[in-house]
Amino acid sequence: MKRLIFMASAAVALSSASANGQSTCDAAAFSEADADGNGWVDQSEFAAFVMPNCGLDFGEANTLFAVSDKDMNGVLDAAEFWRAIQKLFV
Known part of the structure; x- marks a missing residue:
């Protein structure tokens, strides 16, 4: 169920992304993926998400x-994370 909610949220984010290429949904997903809250998503956090x-x-x-x-640099910032998620839907 959580996967379906995430996929639906990501689809909405892709269709309603703001001019800077990010959305509220994206910020929430990045915060969830950034398990230690340091502002970066490392490889283990990314895989876990x-x-x-x-x-x-x-x-x-x-690979993604x-x-x-x-x-x-071994971590994803918010923009890199967003592009990674977009690759799953494009």
């Missing part, structure tokens, strides 16, 4: 993280 919510396996989650970490 997308595996149950998006139906990815561990390898898929890690790697291609989304554009500055290759």
